[in-house]
Amino acid sequence: MIFRKNKKRSRQADRERLLVSFPPNSRYAEAYRTLRTNLFFSDMDNEVKSILVTSALEKEGKTNTAVNLAYTIAQTDRQVLVMDCDLRRPYLTSLVADKPEWGVTELVTEVFGVHLTKGSLDTYSIADLIQLTSLQKRSVRLDLENEETRAAIFFEKGTMTDIYWKNRPESKRLANTLVREKLLTEKQAHLALSHQKKSVHNLGNILHTMGLVSREDLSRALSVHTIEAIRAVCAMETGHFVFSPPARNQARSAGHQNVDIEKLFAEFNTGEATLKYCNAAIEKAILPTEVDNLFILPSGIVPPNPAEVVGSRRMAFLIENLKSRFDFIIIDTPPVTPATDALLIAPMIDGSVLVVKSGNTDRKIIQDAVDQFKAVKQPVIGMVLNQVDMRKEGYYKYYQKYYTSYYGSK
Numbered sequence: 001m002i003f004r005k006n007k008k009r010s011r012q013a014d015r016e017r018l019l020v021s022f023p024p025n026s027r028y029a030e031a032y033r034t035l036r037t038n039l040f041f042s043d044m045d046n047e048v049k050s051i052l053v054t055s056a057l058e059k060e061g062k063t064n065t066a067v068n069l070a071y072t073i074a075q076t077d078r079q080v081l082v083m084d085c086d087l088r089r090p091y092l093t094s095l096v097a098d099k100p101e102w103g104v105t106e107l108v109t110e111v112f113g114v115h116l117t118k119g120s121l122d123t124y125s126i127a128d129l130i131q132l133t134s135l136q137k138r139s140v141r142l143d144l145e146n147e148e149t150r151a152a153i154f155f156e157k158g159t160m161t162d163i164y165w166k167n168r169p170e171s172k173r174l175a176n177t178l179v180r181e182k183l184l185t186e187k188q189a190h191l192a193l194s195h196q197k198k199s200v201h202n203l204g205n206i207l208h209t210m211g212l213v214s215r216e217d218l219s220r221a222l223s224v225h226t227i228e229a230i231r232a233v234c235a236m237e238t239g240h241f242v243f244s245p246p247a248r249n250q251a252r253s254a255g256h257q258n259v260d261i262e263k264l265f266a267e268f269n270t271g272e273a274t275l276k277y278c279n280a281a282i283e284k285a286i287l288p289t290e291v292d293n294l295f296i297l298p299s300g301i302v303p304p305n306p307a308e309v310v311g312s313r314r315m316a317f318l319i320e321n322l323k324s325r326f327d328f329i330i331i332d333t334p335p336v337t338p339a340t341d342a343l344l345i346a347p348m349i350d351g352s353v354l355v356v357k358s359g360n361t362d363r364k365i366i367q368d369a370v371d372q373f374k375a376v377k378q379p380v381i382g383m384v385l386n387q388v389d390m391r392k393e394g395y396y397k398y399y400q401k402y403y404t405s406y407y408g409s410k
Helices: 009-016 028-042 062-074 104-113 124-137 174-179 186-197 203-209 216-233 261-268 276-285 306-310 313-324 340-347 363-375 395-407
Strands: 052-054 080-086 117-122 140-143 150-156 159-165 241-245 294-297 328-332 352-358 380-386
Touching: 028 313, 028 380, 052 062, 052 140, 052 340, 062 080, 062 328, 104 276, 104 306, 104 313, 124 150, 124 203, 124 276, 140 203, 150 216, 159 216, 159 261, 174 186, 174 203, 174 216, 186 203, 203 306, 216 261, 216 276, 216 313, 241 380, 261 328, 294 313, 306 340, 313 328, 313 340, 313 395
Parallel strands: 052 328, 052 352, 080 294, 080 328, 352 380
Antiparallel strands: 117 241, 140 150, 140 241, 150 159
């Protein structure tokens, strides 16, 4: 794997506990295969494809457990990512051979937090611009333009409220559409357009206020109007964009529409290439290993506010993106007792695994950790008893008989 050699004795000892150093028929390897099987069958109704691994206290072996479990799952021909979300003491990342350029912190704070004012659609796709505006909860007007299309999208605290196709073909303009469908006379259309020139309101509001078109007919026409605008914008692969504060006299309303603008954009923006900027940054941060199907996403720099980073909407977006890339994700987090990071990440994944070092942690502390997960309605799906002394309490005799009957005396 891509881990440092001889950095420190403790890290060397941890590397020696990685499964890559053990034969497949060892008791150690079989224990992790058993853990893998138990994990896959932990929820018969819902397939578990993402978990976090944590502990009540530090130095219980959670990082080794996370890496070895990832290694074992990768052997089943699944694409597996182990993600270092211990942004306080990123021990997993410290084992990586070469210092990573990017990590979780950079993705969440710098990549997803980039403040754009203008740029090219060669670098940022339409989907990127919408996603970044949503994650940053910006209230802005986004103007888009290329040789074929000129349009504007309006956002209120990151939510799309309306879209305006500036150079919409004359035949597809609202007044002409309503006249063509015999919902409006040419005389009424001319009257409404005259009022619009003197008003800050859009044509739909004017038509409804004047009683020229029923709410139902107007809603249907505006919905088609919006779908056409979204289709035109989603087809823009080149061009440039400009963000600006939404002026009051430019504020628009989708109140008469019966469509979910964000849902429609999501349906039109499909495929791996839609998030051009975001996907390129994520791919840059993911590191391959020498083990087939196993990848690592390092932590990045240690931020001053780890809890805010891991509990953010940007982190949730990152995890959702990674879920679409990998068959299984394992997230290494800080211990529960000194930090709340694991509890913040828990709602974003399928389940949590608590690692307990045998003979090390008081039962009350373990129970408190379990209760904290229950309090956020994210119960622990399993516990791993780590570093058990097999020579004590009758373990050795039982397991010696069990393993030698299958794998011989070694």
